[in-house]
Amino acid sequence: xxxxxxxxVDKQFVSPYAMSxxxxxxxxxxxxxxxxxxLAQQAxxxxxxxxxxxxxxxxxxxxxDFSLSESSxxxxxxxxxxxxxxxxxxxxxxxxxxxxxxxxxxxxxxxxRQERPTEVIFYSAPAPPLSTEGQLxxxxxxxxxxxxxxxxxxxxFGEWCIADVDLALMLNRLVMNGDRVPPRLASYAKQQWQRxxxxxxxxxxxxxx
Numbered sequence: 332x333x334x335x336x337x338x339x340v341d342k343q344f345v346s347p348y349a350m351s352x353x354x355x356x357x358x359x360x361x362x363x364x365x366x367x368x369x370l371a372q373q374a375x376x377x378x379x380x381x382x383x384x385x386x387x388x389x390x391x392x393x394x395x396d397f398s399l400s401e402s403s404x405x406x407x408x409x410x411x412x413x414x415x416x417x418x419x420x421x422x423x424x425x426x427x428x429x430x431x432x433x434x435x436x437x438x439x440x441x442x443x444r445q446e447r448p449t450e451v452i453f454y455s456a457p458a459p460p461l462s463t464e465g466q467l468x469x470x471x472x473x474x475x476x477x478x479x480x481x482x483x484x485x486x487x488f489g490e491w492c493i494a495d496v497d498l499a500l501m502l503n504r505l506v507m508n509g510d511r512v513p514p515r516l517a518s519y520a521k522q523q524w525q526r527x528x529x530x531x532x533x534x535x536x537x538x539x540x
Contacts, residue, residue, distance in 0.1 A: 334413075336363035337393040339380065341370050344535045345449040347500045348402035348437070349390040354496050355406045357528035359415045403433045406493050418493040429487070429494040432479065436497050442468045447504035453537060458508050469505060469512075476502065476516050485522060499523035 338356065340349035344367075356363050368374045368389055375387045383398040384391040391400040392408075399405050407430075410418040419426045442465040450456040461469060476498060479487055486495050502520035505512050512520070523529065 334361070335393075335395050336361055337366055338363050339366045339368050339384070339389050339391040339393070341389050342367040342538065343370075343453075344532070344537050345453045346389055347449055347497070350500065350529075350532045351402045351493060351497055352390040352392060352405045352409075353532050354526075354528045355409050355418050355493055357531055358418060358493075359409055359413050361409070361413060361415075403430065403437070406433075416491075420488045420490070420492055425488045428479075429492050432487070432494045433497055435475075436501050440468045440472055440501065443472065443501065443504055447508055447510075449500070449504065451508045452500070452503055453533070455507075461510065469510070472501060473513055473516060476519075477513065480515070480519060485519070491526070495523050496526070496529060499529075 336356065338349075338352060340346060340353065344350075353365075368380065370389070374380065375384070375389065380391070381387050383393055384400045385398075386400045388400050390402055390405060391398060392405045394408075394412075399408055406418050419429050442462065446461055446465045447458055448456075451458055479498075481487075481489070486492070487498065488494075499520040502512060502516055503524060506517050506520050524533070
């Protein structure tokens, strides 16, 4: 049976979670279509999308007659369903660590996500200096990232995985705003950003308003 894949993303193409799934699909070399959802107009609450997504969030992936939302769940589904590049480490503990990183980046560091929205990255929208809380979150991010990155390694676990993209995006919220980031982490984030699948997302034509 031919796989039909449709990825629902935000109209502005700024969602880090939509980007993560977009990259995953390209890494797997899977053909797919994109549907841009206008969140500002609450198109995610329309009946057809709500029925597919359940959580009414982007990204939502539709695979034939199956649909799934939440980016890390989608990445795991793609990795378990399709051959090709592995999105997660094969070793059990490393795979668990990658999932831990993804869950942490999605549930913590709220002040960075609020004070450095992804418009900083994709629309070159400068943000004011970090608040005290933002600085504390940044230090927490740096501490964890430096602890997880092995010495002289280009990737978290020796080979690329989707958690590298997620971590690089969080770091680039700061790097691309000109905030102070430890050189090793800034270099890591910039290198991950040059991955072809990431550049495909970066290069998408975005609405000006």
